[in-house]
Amino acid sequence: MSAAAKIIPAFDAQAARRDFAILAKPVYGKPLAYLDSGASAQKPAIVLETMKAFAETEYANVHRGVHYLSGAATDRYEAARRTVQKFLGAAAEDEIVFTKGGTEAINLVAYSYLMPLIQLGDEIVLSVMEHHSNIVPWHFLRERQGAVLRWVDVQEDGSLDIAALDAAITPKTKLVAITHMSNVLGTLTPLAEIVKRAHAKGVPVLADGAQGAVHEIVDVQALDIDFYAITGHKLYGPTGIGALFAKRAHLKTMRPFNGGGEMIREVTRERITYADPPARFEAGTPPIIESVGLAVALDYLSGFDRAAVKAHEHDLLSYAREGVRQLNWVRVIGDAPGKGAILSFEAEGMHAHDLATILDREGVAVRAGHHCAQVLMERFGVTSTSRASFALYNTRADVDAMLSGLHKAREILV
Amino acid sequence: MSAAAKIIPAFDAQAARRDFAILAKPVYGKPLAYLDSGASAQKPAIVLETMKAFAETEYANVHRGVHYLSGAATDRYEAARRTVQKFLGAAAEDEIVFTKGGTEAINLVAYSYLMPLIQLGDEIVLSVMEHHSNIVPWHFLRERQGAVLRWVDVQEDGSLDIAALDAAITPKTKLVAITHMSNVLGTLTPLAEIVKRAHAKGVPVLADGAQGAVHEIVDVQALDIDFYAITGHKLYGPTGIGALFAKRAHLKTMRPFNGGGEMIREVTRERITYADPPARFEAGTPPIIESVGLAVALDYLSGFDRAAVKAHEHDLLSYAREGVRQLNWVRVIGDAPGKGAILSFEAEGMHAHDLATILDREGVAVRAGHHCAQVLMERFGVTSTSRASFALYNTRADVDAMLSGLHKAREILV
Amino acid sequence: MDNSLRELYQEVILDHSRHPRHYGVLEAATHKAEGYNPLCGDRVTVYLVLDGQGRVADIRFEGKGCAISQASASLMTDLLAGKTAAEAEQLMEGFLHIVKGETPSALPEDARDHMDVMSGLSAFPMRVKCATLAWHTYKNAVEEGAQ
């Protein structure tokens, strides 16, 4: 029995499962083994119920009104901001900007921070394992302003080549944009070390925390990181909301992104002045009900012993990896030491889509495709992989269902 | 009895009220008179329940998976798009882009359609009664690219000066950006006529339908309009979602806005190609649960005889206007013929915020402030107004509560 | 074992996917197009030789993808080889109906028999795009792929 396995009893996944009604709903008459939380996590009852109750008792638009409901809703919205602040370990609540998701959080940095700074030939350092959300905004700067993308490779096992990263940072580098945890490989990047090296050269660092924040305890102050992006729906929260942490000093100098209500100070026909951060970056009616849901989701997650949850997820990962390792017709992609609970693989003679279709009929939900990481697919010479991603509500039974599904798929397809 | 009043029985507001739990919840021990639906509408039970049920039974990320839940969620999401299409009378579903709200819908046009077109000195025509969401994005183009904003005044009663609008369109005009219904004055603009005149000069028209779509039946094909923006939370739907209608011909030529997953065709280290519309403009995980909520909200609204709802709201407006007209210390701002159900006013010797605070303690929720329309405030020489906005669930009792609150406020303050 | 799966991955399909007909480059192609499914990264290239009347004098495809997309491409080349433009149009229409579980209006008996192996797809709406990729690519080749 491994050390990790010994800690597991501190977290009771079976009990947690009861918070997720959808997990008890059969698919094609089979028990659901939902192994696609990396794409989006299911939401516990408390999140859904609180959102509904909030809308039924305290809803109004925020900030703009002096009436009771408006005050109540504003309090909830701003309390949610503090919950995110605490969750990420930020120094101040005004360093948290609510966005529509992780993608928008990164685009906000691209449009508001980097776009005004980029000169022809300036460089942006990123890794080959980035999600398209942490690639395309920088490609825009290449297309539109002549920025140069500097790609840092990963090693064969999927771990980041930190020496290569260091070497890629030049006097022309304006930003290092790197994932905290790869949504395909599960690789965790050494953010603190990356920040140290980048800062030594005067370069700020953005981390795409869409996956990382789900599985790791984040402390943006300890990391000394400049930007950290999260998304609600992977954190057991609602869709339609995410957040960007940015150091106050950056936010102060960043220009607005979307224009509209809430983000202005004064508007006349001739000119315009902008509100202070974070309001400056929250144009229009924000995702109010979603902010309440996100806060509850973060509280839900933080309510567990996170180390125990991680140990549980890691147990599932090891168990699954062991299971597929015994099949000599399966190739795992991504085996970095200490990696997070995501398992990508190829099965000989089976296209990922065919495999996923067959698994689906067995009640097993995995992702098949390029996982919005085509640059990484190219790096590993594949067009698609199958991916199982583990959440706190998964159990070894889910893994067993997948493994037996793999056998069935081989029977049918090969 | 007016013709409008005669139609009222076809719509039963008392019955509709029962769909909105929050309306039955007292505020400071007083019945709630929620007259702030112009800022955000309350949500009927069916919307909240359907969102919750969807999350409990069919939730997953959309488009990317081949498993059952992913398919179910994608079907719901795309069905919601068709519901919006139908609601706006669009010719095709791929002319509907989901956004995070009305503000983002307008910014999408600014960033993706107009920004690449604007040359120094090009003009954008807009009215002085625009919401900041339909001003600030154009100010960006002024600040950043030297566009010129051409302001069209309103008349003393708040109606649009169509001759002035026509005159403001010059060979340099690249867009007319105009509200369908003013969120302060209630003024409805003659969109069809505006489009006709603008198109005669080869200029496209964007309508800010954040308010208009709530109170009017919209038919973008009949209007022949180029862009029409809506927001979910004013349409009895959830926060965190809105939509842009854009003619297919425009969408085809528009460049991407946010970059990320879903909106690409192919990403390599060196280059990138983009998906077809509408996906091209929907980067990242969209507001999936909210799309389901929005669809239900639109179905809910469309389930009523809309003409009867309008007549009901108009009855409330007339009743309220009559009520304040009898107070010679109240000045109504905005009295355009055929205006929608919004009433803005100033009360002598009372600042709007003090008035709103006192009304609040009477259970009456009105908005006080500049309503994100500072240019309009300047036009009428005020810094703020009080605003009552009517929704389908309001009744004359709400108006009575406001009128009696006005008297109390005068007692206290004057 | 799920019957609908057995029907989807029936022997004929797997055989087409493992041993695709008309596979390879057609150097003499008069028309050519590349199809791409951004969701899964699958690709197919369709090569045609159209004669003066638009008849499919020769056809080949090349591609990488799932069993369904490969089998469908292979099946398509079998069906289209030698057909006139009008016949091909009719086949395509029929195929698009069949994979969605709809009844095609008019279709030659033998073509219908051939296509029927794909009718299992109607239980897998998420996979329909895999099956139609080759056909849409064929259409693109005819309309915009003149070499």
Add this chain to the structure above:
Amino acid sequence: MDNSLRELYQEVILDHSRHPRHYGVLEAATHKAEGYNPLCGDRVTVYLVLDGQGRVADIRFEGKGCAISQASASLMTDLLAGKTAAEAEQLMEGFLHIVKGETPSALPEDARDHMDVMSGLSAFPMRVKCATLAWHTYKNAVEEGAQ
């Protein structure tokens, strides 16, 4: 009638708002700042004459806004006139506590009595910003408003 309303809009407050003390421009101001509440559009300008030691030798304000913001500005000028920098600092801190319903640490008895008319605000958290606008503007004038 709601008691908390009566307490908020008590006669002293309304009197201050209708007949503000120290109202107007101070041409000789050594320090000056403009405050603005973007939520409601309220404005206040605070003029100061600070002597060599930073004592408030003279003070005036001008503004447009709700009863609370005007009364608070008027009350503030009454309280700050003649005070040393340290005293003013203490008064401001005390005021910020009182309007939030917190107990100020140390505050001269008479100042406290004066400020107590504003303690009703603690029941109206959404209006606290109205009451603090003048004070924050005063602080801005001292710190960044040297003429």
